[in-house]
Amino acid sequence: MNREAAGSTILAMFAAVTEAIEAHKGWLSDLDGAIGDGDHGTTMALGFRAVERALSDKGHLPPSDLFREGAQAFLNAVGASTGPLYATGLRRAAQRLDAVSGFGAPEQVLMLEGIAAGVAERGKAQRGDKTMLDVWLPVAETARAALERGEQIWPVSVAKAEERxxxxxSMLALRGRAARLGERSLGHRDPGAASAVLILRAMAETLAHRLEV
Ligand SMILES: [Mg+2]
Structure with missing residues (x-):
C-alpha cells in the first residue's frame, strides 16, 4: 500500500470514467432529451474531462486531495445541474478518505459511500424519485455488504447499478425538469442513472483487479 500506487490507480479510474462518458455522450444526451434539456452527455463529458486534466500531474497526492481537486474541477467546468451533485459527491468521498494513503477495496467502498452521500445531500432526492441516487445509494450499500462478507465488491455493485x-x-420523475412531465416521464430511463452505470462500470474495470492498492 503506497501513495504513488493509490494516486496512479485513482488517475487511471478517472481516465476510464472520462473515456466511457465520452464514448456514450450522444446516447446520454438523447436520454436526457426525452425527459429533460438534452445536455446530460455534454455536461458529464465536460466535467470528467476537467477532472482528468486537473489531476494529470498530481498522482503523487494522497487520495483525499485527488478527490478534493477533482470535485473543484468538476464544479468549475459544470456550474449547474449535475455539476454541484458530482462535486459534492467527490468532496464527500475526499472527506471519507482523509486519513488514508491507500486505495484498495475498503477505500473504494468509502469512495462509493461518499459519492452517494454527497449526491443525496446536494440533490435532496429520495430513493425512487428517478434520479442518479437510485443507482448510487443501492450500489454503495451493496459494495459495503460485499466487503463485509469478504466478497469481491465490483461484480455485485455493477449488477446492482444496471438493475436499478x-x-x-418505470418510476415517475419527481426531481428536476423531468418532474414537469409527470406521467410522460414513465418509460424513459433516467439519464443520471444511466451515466452512473457508465461511471461504475469504468470504475469496476479499473479497480476490480486493484483491490489491494
Ligand atoms: Mg439536462
Missing amino acids: AAATS
Whole structure:
C-alpha cells in the first residue's frame, strides 16, 4: 500500500470514467432529451474531462486531495445541474478518505459511500424519485455488504447499478425538469442513472483487479 500506487490507480479510474462518458455522450444526451434539456452527455463529458486534466500531474497526492481537486474541477467546468451533485459527491468521498494513503477495496467502498452521500445531500432526492441516487445509494450499500462478507465488491455493485438504472424507466420523475412531465416521464430511463452505470462500470474495470492498492 503506497501513495504513488493509490494516486496512479485513482488517475487511471478517472481516465476510464472520462473515456466511457465520452464514448456514450450522444446516447446520454438523447436520454436526457426525452425527459429533460438534452445536455446530460455534454455536461458529464465536460466535467470528467476537467477532472482528468486537473489531476494529470498530481498522482503523487494522497487520495483525499485527488478527490478534493477533482470535485473543484468538476464544479468549475459544470456550474449547474449535475455539476454541484458530482462535486459534492467527490468532496464527500475526499472527506471519507482523509486519513488514508491507500486505495484498495475498503477505500473504494468509502469512495462509493461518499459519492452517494454527497449526491443525496446536494440533490435532496429520495430513493425512487428517478434520479442518479437510485443507482448510487443501492450500489454503495451493496459494495459495503460485499466487503463485509469478504466478497469481491465490483461484480455485485455493477449488477446492482444496471438493475436499478433499468428500474428508473418505470418510476415517475419527481426531481428536476423531468418532474414537469409527470406521467410522460414513465418509460424513459433516467439519464443520471444511466451515466452512473457508465461511471461504475469504468470504475469496476479499473479497480476490480486493484483491490489491494
Ligand atoms: Mg439536462
